[in-house]
Amino acid sequence: MSGIECRSIRVEAGGKRLLDDISLAFAKGTLTGLVGPNGAGKSTLLRVLAGYRRADAGQVLWQGRDLADWSAAERGAAGGYLPQQLEPAWNYSVEEVVALGASRSATPRPVAELLVEHGLSELAARRWSALSGGERARTMLAATVAPRPGIILADEPGASLDIRHRLDLAHRLRALAETAVLVVIMHDLDLAARFCDRIVLLDAGRVVADAAAQSVISDPELERVFNIRLQRQALERDRDWLIGLSA
Numbered sequence: 001m002s003g004i005e006c007r008s009i010r011v012e013a014g015g016k017r018l019l020d021d022i023s024l025a026f027a028k029g030t031l032t033g034l035v036g037p038n039g040a041g042k043s044t045l046l047r048v049l050a051g052y053r054r055a056d057a058g059q060v061l062w063q064g065r066d067l068a069d070w071s072a073a074e075r076g077a078a079g080g081y082l083p084q085q086l087e088p089a090w091n092y093s094v095e096e097v098v099a100l101g102a103s104r105s106a107t108p109r110p111v112a113e114l115l116v117e118h119g120l121s122e123l124a125a126r127r128w129s130a131l132s133g134g135e136r137a138r139t140m141l142a143a144t145v146a147p148r149p150g151i152i153l154a155d156e157p158g159a160s161l162d163i164r165h166r167l168d169l170a171h172r173l174r175a176l177a178e179t180a181v182l183v184v185i186m187h188d189l190d191l192a193a194r195f196c197d198r199i200v201l202l203d204a205g206r207v208v209a210d211a212a213a214q215s216v217i218s219d220p221e222l223e224r225v226f227n228i229r230l231q232r233q234a235l236e237r238d239r240d241w242l243i244g245l246s247a
């Protein structure tokens with residue numbers, strides 16, 4: 001199978017259970033949003049799925065093979081993991097960061113082409129220390145997806161982006177999901193509802209809802225875990241939702 005899967009994952013730290021009996025499967029062609037309140041365990045789960053954090057119990061499989069049996073090089077070629085924050089060890093330029101990402105492929109794509117594709121050409125020579133948070137996030141996304149990995153795990157890639165770039169990102173993620181397994185942590189429920197096929201809702205280390213995006217957006221569990229009231233309004237197409245907070 002080309003997807004990824006985790007079975008009965010349990011993670012504990014500091015005397016606390018961060019993930020409790022999580023079993024999920026993710027297939028190519030589906031954009032999955034991982035949603036939940038601060039501290040729900042989203043980043044921990046993504047790190048476990050990416051192989052950057054070992055679970056205390058359970059198993060992760062990539063393409064049907066236990067992730068523990070994959071070498072770091074194999075993992076790097078097959079999957080792209082975009083952490084919430086990343087500081088390169090050196091003060092690379094945008095062009096160099098993207099080139100490093102592209103070099104994970106056996107047949108790297110031309111960097112100039114990648115820079116154009118991600119709207120980064122004008123920033124090509126700019127050093128990391130002179131980039132804004134959003135520019136860094138866009139550079140890291142370009143580097144992560146440059147080798148066209150079959151598995152993409154992204155931790156809030158839109159967090160520091162303005163609304164224009166957030167929409168661009170959502171369209172980009174949709175396009176990438178055509179050919180890759182894509183799991184993305186999202187805090188923006190509106191974008192998650194509009195662009196994801198599936199939403200997995202986590203709360204206190206457990207999966208509390210896992211269904212088609214529209215169905216999770218209508219699930220009362222969503223309001224319960226965030227302790228808010230949501231106003232939902234369907235737009236022209238079935239999958240378009242506008243979500244606002246209600247008093």
Ligand SMILES: Nc1ncnc2c1ncn2[C@@H]1O[C@H](COP(=O)(O)OP(=O)(O)OP(=O)(O)O)[C@@H](O)[C@H]1O
Nearest residue numbers: 013014016018036037038039040041042043044045
């Ligand atoms: N090493 C650790 N020791 C103790 N607690 C930890 C450790 N790592 C994470 N945690 C706790 O585990 C919980 C889950 O953290 P995680 O980063 O996975 O949450 P999250 O859903 O991604 O949150 P956010 O939306 O704030 O990014 C949090 O309460 C966090 O404080």
